[in-house]
Amino acid sequence: MPAEPVTLEQVAAAAGVSPSTASRALAGKARECRISPQTEEAVLKAARGLGFQPSQVARSLRNRRSGLIGLLVPDASNPFFAAIARKATMFAERHGLSTLLADSHDSMEHERELLAHLMQSRQVEGLIICSIGGSHDHLSDLARKGANVVIVDRWFSDIQLPSVTSDNERGGYLATKAIIDHGHRDIGCLQGRPGTSSNDERLKGFTRALVEGGLTADGSLVRGDDFSLQSGYRSTCELLKARPGISALFAFSNQNALGALRAFAERKLRVPEDISLVMFDDAPFAEFLASPLSVIRQDVEAIGSCAAELLIGQIRTAERPKEMLHRVPVEFVDRASIGRPRSLV
Amino acid sequence: MPAEPVTLEQVAAAAGVSPSTASRALAGKARECRISPQTEEAVLKAARGLGFQPSQVARSLRNRRSGLIGLLVPDASNPFFAAIARKATMFAERHGLSTLLADSHDSMEHERELLAHLMQSRQVEGLIICSIGGSHDHLSDLARKGANVVIVDRWFSDIQLPSVTSDNERGGYLATKAIIDHGHRDIGCLQGRPGTSSNDERLKGFTRALVEGGLTADGSLVRGDDFSLQSGYRSTCELLKARPGISALFAFSNQNALGALRAFAERKLRVPEDISLVMFDDAPFAEFLASPLSVIRQDVEAIGSCAAELLIGQIRTAERPKEMLHRVPVEFVDRASIGRPRSLV
DNA sequence: ATTCCTTGCACAATCGTTTGTGCAATGGTT
DNA sequence: AACCATTGCACAAACGATTGTGCAAGGAAT
Numbered sequence: 001m002p003a004e005p006v007t008l009e010q011v012a013a014a015a016g017v018s019p020s021t022a023s024r025a026l027a028g029k030a031r032e033c034r035i036s037p038q039t040e041e042a043v044l045k046a047a048r049g050l051g052f053q054p055s056q057v058a059r060s061l062r063n064r065r066s067g068l069i070g071l072l073v074p075d076a077s078n079p080f081f082a083a084i085a086r087k088a089t090m091f092a093e094r095h096g097l098s099t100l101l102a103d104s105h106d107s108m109e110h111e112r113e114l115l116a117h118l119m120q121s122r123q124v125e126g127l128i129i130c131s132i133g134g135s136h137d138h139l140s141d142l143a144r145k146g147a148n149v150v151i152v153d154r155w156f157s158d159i160q161l162p163s164v165t166s167d168n169e170r171g172g173y174l175a176t177k178a179i180i181d182h183g184h185r186d187i188g189c190l191q192g193r194p195g196t197s198s199n200d201e202r203l204k205g206f207t208r209a210l211v212e213g214g215l216t217a218d219g220s221l222v223r224g225d226d227f228s229l230q231s232g233y234r235s236t237c238e239l240l241k242a243r244p245g246i247s248a249l250f251a252f253s254n255q256n257a258l259g260a261l262r263a264f265a266e267r268k269l270r271v272p273e274d275i276s277l278v279m280f281d282d283a284p285f286a287e288f289l290a291s292p293l294s295v296i297r298q299d300v301e302a303i304g305s306c307a308a309e310l311l312i313g314q315i316r317t318a319e320r321p322k323e324m325l326h327r328v329p330v331e332f333v334d335r336a337s338i339g340r341p342r343s344l345v
Numbered sequence: 346m347p348a349e350p351v352t353l354e355q356v357a358a359a360a361g362v363s364p365s366t367a368s369r370a371l372a373g374k375a376r377e378c379r380i381s382p383q384t385e386e387a388v389l390k391a392a393r394g395l396g397f398q399p400s401q402v403a404r405s406l407r408n409r410r411s412g413l414i415g416l417l418v419p420d421a422s423n424p425f426f427a428a429i430a431r432k433a434t435m436f437a438e439r440h441g442l443s444t445l446l447a448d449s450h451d452s453m454e455h456e457r458e459l460l461a462h463l464m465q466s467r468q469v470e471g472l473i474i475c476s477i478g479g480s481h482d483h484l485s486d487l488a489r490k491g492a493n494v495v496i497v498d499r500w501f502s503d504i505q506l507p508s509v510t511s512d513n514e515r516g517g518y519l520a521t522k523a524i525i526d527h528g529h530r531d532i533g534c535l536q537g538r539p540g541t542s543s544n545d546e547r548l549k550g551f552t553r554a555l556v557e558g559g560l561t562a563d564g565s566l567v568r569g570d571d572f573s574l575q576s577g578y579r580s581t582c583e584l585l586k587a588r589p590g591i592s593a594l595f596a597f598s599n600q601n602a603l604g605a606l607r608a609f610a611e612r613k614l615r616v617p618e619d620i621s622l623v624m625f626d627d628a629p630f631a632e633f634l635a636s637p638l639s640v641i642r643q644d645v646e647a648i649g650s651c652a653a654e655l656l657i658g659q660i661r662t663a664e665r666p667k668e669m670l671h672r673v674p675v676e677f678v679d680r681a682s683i684g685r686p687r688s689l690v
Numbered sequence: 691a692t693t694c695c696t697t698g699c700a701c702a703a704t705c706g707t708t709t710g711t712g713c714a715a716t717g718g719t720t
Numbered sequence: 721a722a723c724c725a726t727t728g729c730a731c732a733a734a735c736g737a738t739t740g741t742g743c744a745a746g747g748a749a750t
Binding site: 003005053054055056057058060061066071075076077078079081082083085086089090093098099100101102103105114116117120121122123145146229255258261262265283284285287288289290291 | 348350396398399400401402403405406411416420421422423424426427428430431434435438443444445446447448450459461462465466467468490574600603606607610628629630632633634635636
């Protein structure tokens with residue numbers, strides 16, 4: 001039986017005024033609403049004395065502003081989204097907003113349901129979403145309605161909603177180029193979830209580097225269903241079997257890379273002596289692996305901050321940002337996990 | 346300008362009934378409230394037609410139930426808390442509750458503020474909190490008020506609130522015993538934040554194993570300020586310098602262990618040939634490190650589920666759980682990162 | 691034909707704020 | 721002395737849902 005919270009009415013009674021006067025005094029509108037300094041002081045003292053905290057619930061109803069933003073991600077336990085969540089809550093709190101966390105479990109159905117619930121039922125003032133992708137009419141609906149939404153990590157060319165993503169194409173290109181520059185000709189690709197922009201852009205960069213390097217961008221060199229360890233493991237096994245000549249791999253995620261390492265370990269393949277590996281997305285452990293991994297580092301914090309800033313700017317000014325697509329730079333971090341192909345040693 | 350949401354009044358008008366009738370029909374109370382099947386059907390059809398979603402805001406005010414639970418952690422980007430957050434949102438959603446995420450940034454001041462805000466202003470129906478520790482009168486206040494609160498990862502013997510933690514003492518003991526069993530006599534400890542129960546219990550297990558092994562539990566063998574990589578690095582450097590005889594380290598967190606590995610790398614120390622290492626808390630990368638790490642695995646998912654279940658049970662039944670302290674088992678995972686001390690080789 | 695019970699619904703209050711409007715009391719003009 | 725402007729506050733409506741109560745219409749019983 002939680003103690004009943006103090007209401008404005010009680011404060012008003014304690015100060016000997018009406019709720020309306022108390023409300024205005026507490027809102028700092030004493031001047032403009034012609035409330036005498038004595039009255040104002042009395043209200044403030046009463047409020048302090050009683051430990052009054054205005055009910056956000058009542059306030060939300062009256063003001064038609066929930067003071068909430070939503071955060072909808074496929075997997076809240078993924079460190080990438082967790083980092084974004086942290087940045088979002090920080091910014092939100094700084095602006096008097098609270099954050100509702102929702103996890104779609106990589107399911108489109110859940111995504112739609114949660115989205116509807118957050119927008120309509122909870123009436124969030126804004127939303128940061130990492131959509132599964134695939135169909136996205138629910139997103140164009142949001143765009144049409146003029147909802148305050150920022151898409152992170154993914155984007156959709158046909159949807160007019162601000163998006164924040166890493167420069168995935170460049171990351172894919174840089175990684176692949178680094179591999180090619182070491183003399184590799186047979187380069188495998190452990191991709192994430194096809195259809196997501198983050199995956200497909202990385203793939204595009206991969207292909208561009210191959211073509212530039214005079215190599216054929218063979219589709220059979222690309223494997224993988226999603227960003228998981230399992231997919232990375234399976235794909236690596238398949239690739240090593242189907243294309244024994246492969247001397248380097250580019251993994252599109254931490255988990256994909258760890259899956260590859262598992263497959264390597266089973267075959268007693270060493271990085272980089274027997275096979276080279278580059279992974280997308282840095283991690284604290286990357287430099288302590290059996291062989292430290294060269295990575296494409298993306299600035300997760302910057303992505304989170306940028307998304308939160310865009311969203312809150314949108315909420316406060318009620319106008320869409322000019323730029324729809326915000327690219328956060330990536331960088332290649334060389335940790336010497338790319339060696340020379342065996343054929344050239 | 347987001348489209349105005351459909352209200353109950355509009356549904357009622359469309360169905361040609363009063364809002365009260367519409368409300369009862371939608372609540373499935375047609376029978377008990379003597380609403381004719383035709384009327385009920387008309388309301389349901391109107392609601393479907395208009396895409397009616399009842400406003401949680403209005404509902405919260407009227408029902409005096411916010412439908413919210415709070416999640417207050419020191420660092421939302423920490424994978425440990427992120428995993429708990431995910432479990433919490435899953436359970437909450439399943440019970441029609443939404444989750445407010447709050448990050449105290451390891452600051453007691455923030456913790457208090459956010460707590461007050463969540464409880465009083467947002468009027469959450471329940472709260473999962475990982476308190477920084479230190480002073481905790483704000484927590485005993487909660488206990489006294491009978492608030493629905495579950496503490497995770499930490500606990501406080503003098504506070505009557507249900508808590509869910511790993512069996513840290515046993516974890517500390519198991520790790521240390523494994524080290525001792527390999528013949529080590531000089532064993533260092535990279536602790537986390539002193540004063541937190543998770544840290545102090547691990548330390549207790551560490552000490553118990555030492556004593557049982559006939560070793561002196563020398564305080565100078567224990568270093569560290571918090572669970573960060575930096576603390577692990579610094580402490581390792583200090584220990585290696587102050588106690589050159591040390592042949593094994595026990596790190597209380599992933600980050601602490603990575604810090605140790607950095608210090609090892611700088612000194613060209615190999616695990617386990619030159620020095621042994623065990624880390625508390627498993628991670629996907631643990632088996633792919635230069636030397637795979639033996640770990641004490643804690644079941645983060647179980648902790649999250651247990652906390653969420655306790656909280657929701659408390660909310661629904663309005664009664665405190667019988668057991669205050671819930672221990673989730675840990676296990677030792679041997680990955681051969683403990684060798685024989687050099688002196689014995 | 692009157693009374694009484696049941697059915698089926700509408701009315702109105704309520705949750706805790708915010709805010710437009712109204713209305714006394716005060717003081718200053720002519 | 722009559723009038724107007726200002727000051728300082730209270731009253732009441734509104735936000736959108738829920739729920740106790742009231743009331744008309746219709747049928748059954750006397």
